[in-house]
Amino acid sequence: MLACSRYWHAQVSLLHALCLWELPDSTGPAWPRATAGRARHRRGHISTNGTAPAGGGGTDDPVQAVARWLSMAGSAHARASVASSGGVDSKRPLHPFVAEAGDLVALALESGRPERFLWIDENGAIDSVGSRPAGPDRYRKHNLWIAPSVGWSILHPRAQQLVADMLIMLNLTERNTASPDDLEERLVRAAPDTLPPCLTHDRTRLHPERSVGRAESDQPGSTCLYECRFRLCPYPPKAGKTQTEIEEPFCRQQQALLHRRSRWPFPAIKRTTPTWVGIPVRALDRFWGTMASRNHRSAESDQSVS
Numbered sequence: 001m002l003a004c005s006r007y008w009h010a011q012v013s014l015l016h017a018l019c020l021w022e023l024p025d026s027t028g029p030a031w032p033r034a035t036a037g038r039a040r041h042r043r044g045h046i047s048t049n050g051t052a053p054a055g056g057g058g059t060d061d062p063v064q065a066v067a068r069w070l071s072m073a074g075s076a077h078a079r080a081s082v083a084s085s086g087g088v089d090s091k092r093p094l095h096p097f098v099a100e101a102g103d104l105v106a107l108a109l110e111s112g113r114p115e116r117f118l119w120i121d122e123n124g125a126i127d128s129v130g131s132r133p134a135g136p137d138r139y140r141k142h143n144l145w146i147a148p149s150v151g152w153s154i155l156h157p158r159a160q161q162l163v164a165d166m167l168i169m170l171n172l173t174e175r176n177t178a179s180p181d182d183l184e185e186r187l188v189r190a191a192p193d194t195l196p197p198c199l200t201h202d203r204t205r206l207h208p209e210r211s212v213g214r215a216e217s218d219q220p221g222s223t224c225l226y227e228c229r230f231r232l233c234p235y236p237p238k239a240g241k242t243q244t245e246i247e248e249p250f251c252r253q254q255q256a257l258l259h260r261r262s263r264w265p266f267p268a269i270k271r272t273t274p275t276w277v278g279i280p281v282r283a284l285d286r287f288w289g290t291m292a293s294r295n296h297r298s299a300e301s302d303q304s305v306s
Helices: 008-020 062-071 075-085 097-110 122-127 158-176 180-191 212-217 248-258 279-296
Strands: none
Touching: 008 062, 008 097, 008 158, 062 097, 097 158, 122 158, 158 180, 158 212, 248 279
């Protein structure tokens, strides 16, 4: 399934499933301590040139296992595309969200704490703050790797930032539409192994301050940069029918993550913005502040969009 997957969201979900399948029934890391820590605090992404055995399990290195899974992601479609064009697939790029999910999966395997790096459903992950278990190494009475009581506060900061931007992208793609054809067209535009500039460089194009009162100008692509091929902006207005609204506490947490202090002296580790974002911290802080204020806005206070 992972090899045949085309969409980045499907690949992230399958990576999470493979990780949970690989974990042992007992608590604790899935690999010996001698191999643990290799992906810990990683900011550069795992290479897809994995050399782990092809069989499930049995590997002694979580990084190699994840590298093998990443090399499989979408590979069937990539081979078909290369064959049809007569080219050579030297280095197939990973979608930024898939690459980050791969790093987090490796950390989950090393630590044996999947609830800190994975989630079952994006909507459920941000619905509640959650509670931290008193004894994480005790027997899991609920027989689930990720307890129902877990919320976004349990997630590692990198996982919190990933699920936040994944929801932004999902809402841009799925938005408020009753037409399967329109949805399919947007899914095709969102499928490439890159992100739109409204997520990576200029989030003012998303116009998150808009309310449902300006629905006449909510057509996808109406506020995009001229050269943007995704044509997904603006962000669906507040009070839409289908998208998951990102609530204020989670948005405020995104702001807090941008200003957190790190005990690590290296720039690659001190970075507080996601690796796929090239936006100054101040601008990203303004964006999440506006997202947090959507609950307080009304159609009458909607700002005009140029």
